Every structure is written in structure tokens, then in C-alpha cells.
Amino acid sequence: MKVKVPCTCYAPVDFEYDEVVDLAQAPEAANQIMAGSFMEVKCPKCGKALHPEFPFTVKHEGKKIDIQFLPERMRDDYLRGTSKYCFKKDGRIVIGFPELAEKLKVINEGFDDRVIEVIKYYMVSKIEADQKPENEIRAFFECTDSAGNLVFQVLGLKDNEAAQLTIPKSFYEVCKVKTLAYQKSEPFCLFLSPPYISLLRISRVYEEITEPEKKPEPEQKG
Numbered sequence: 164m165k166v167k168v169p170c171t172c173y174a175p176v177d178f179e180y181d182e183v184v185d186l187a188q189a190p191e192a193a194n195q196i197m198a199g200s201f202m203e204v205k206c207p208k209c210g211k212a213l214h215p216e217f218p219f220t221v222k223h224e225g226k227k228i229d230i231q232f233l234p235e236r237m238r239d240d241y242l243r244g245t246s247k248y249c250f251k252k253d254g255r256i257v258i259g260f261p262e263l264a265e266k267l268k269v270i271n272e273g274f275d276d277r278v279i280e281v282i283k284y285y286m287v288s289k290i291e292a293d294q295k296p297e298n299e300i301r302a303f304f305e306c307t308d309s310a311g312n313l314v315f316q317v318l319g320l321k322d323n324e325a326a327q328l329t330i331p332k333s334f335y336e337v338c339k340v341k342t343l344a345y346q347k348s349e350p351f352c353l354f355l356s357p358p359y360i361s362l363l364r365i366s367r368v369y370e371e372i373t374e375p376e377k378k379p380e381p382e383q384k385g
């Protein structure tokens with residue numbers, strides 16, 4: 164599909180994208196998605212790299228991949244149930260490029276995406292309890308290390324900075340058992356029912372649930 168997208172310099176930029184991306188025919192697309200360079204277009208006027216988001220489907224029949232991508236701007240519509248897109252129950256939905264990149268990394272490693280979300284549930288709950296962060300914490304599976312442990316990127320702990328958290332492989336196995344046993348019970352069913360399997364379905368408003376704390380003002384440096 165051909166569209167024009169506005170650059171931050173206000174120049175209209177020609178952009179063309181496929182509504183169906185078949186990874187069997189375009190295997191390089193998977194690497195671009197995971198590297199964050201997929202659907203990148205450069206503004207011919209100012210040279211800025213843009214990442215326009217439009218709905219499309221990622222498929223690979225042999226690998227049983229069937230993912231509907233929704234732009235971040237459609238998140239609220241989808242969560243409210245007012246999205247005009249219809250979804251297959253056995254497929255998957257992701258919202259925004261970080262979720263799409265993560266989903267492909269999870270599939271590449273041979274992990275169950277539901278187990279990954281359950282790990283995140285425990286991880287984010289612990290961070291909330293220990294650190295009472297002001298921002299929403301978002302965690303994304305990144306890769307496995309040489310010992311097979313799971314490495315996650317965690318956003319929201321510090322402004323504009325991602326922290327890395329490594330989860331032991333043994334915890335994956337623990338969460339796998341829990342997932343299979345409790346996926347239909349709360350709280351797991353709130354974010355494990357297909358097609359949108361994501362902890363981000365549970366919205367968290369920290370200002371309302373955390374106790375107001377009096378902290379001394381940090382000293383100004385410099």
C-alpha cells in the first residue's frame with residue numbers, strides 16, 4: 164500500500180508497505196523487525212529516519228506464525244473493544260514494533276509466549292513492590308545468554324534508559340508449569356487469553372495504588 168507520512172520537518176514522505184509480510188518468502192524481514200529497522204523510511208528533505216506504523220500481518224505457514232500487527236496509536240481502540248479489525252482466535256496480535264520484535268525473538272528461541280508474559284508478570288510485580296516506580300514498567304524479552312538464561316529489557320525504571328534483567332532458565336520452567344495450570348484463572352487469564360497475549364493488557368495506574376511517600380528532595384548537582 165502507498166501512503167504519505169508527515170516528517171517532523173513537515174515534509175510529506177512517500178511510504179510503501181506490504182499488508183502481508185510472508186517470512187517464508189522474505190526471511191530478511193524477520194531480522195529487520197528484530198533489529199528495529201523494519202519499515203524504516205528516510206525523509207528526503209531532512210534525512211531523518213522515520214518508522215511509520217500501519218496495520219499488517221506477519222506470516223510463516225511452516226513455522227505456524229500468524230501475527231496481526233497494530234500500530235501503537237490503535238492500542239486504546241483495541242483494548243476498549245472498538246477496533247474495526249477482526250482477529251482470528253488462534254493467531255496473535257501485537258501492538259507496536261517492540262511487541263512484534265519481541266514476539267519473533269520468543270518464537271526464534273522456541274519459547275512459549277504465554278510463559279514469557281507470566282515471567283514478566285512476576286518480574287514487574289516484584290519491581291513495583293520493591294521500588295514503587297512512578298512510570299509504567301514495560302518488560303520485553305530480548306535474548307538468551309550463553310547459559311540459556313533469559314535476558315529482558317526493562318523500561319520505565321529510569322527516564323529513557325533500559326535496564327537489563329536476567330532470569331534463570333529454571334524460572335522459565337517453573338512459570339511454564341504455572342502457566343499450564345492457571346492460565347484460565349485470574350490474574351493470568353486477564354493477559355493470556357488469545358489473540359492479544361500481553362501483560363500490557365493490565366493497565367496500571369501507580370498514582371492511585373501507591374501510598375504517598377514523603378521523600379527528601381534530592382540535592383541539586385552541578
Ligand SMILES: [Zn+2]
Pocket residue numbers: 170171172173174206207208209210211
Ligand atoms: Zn524531514
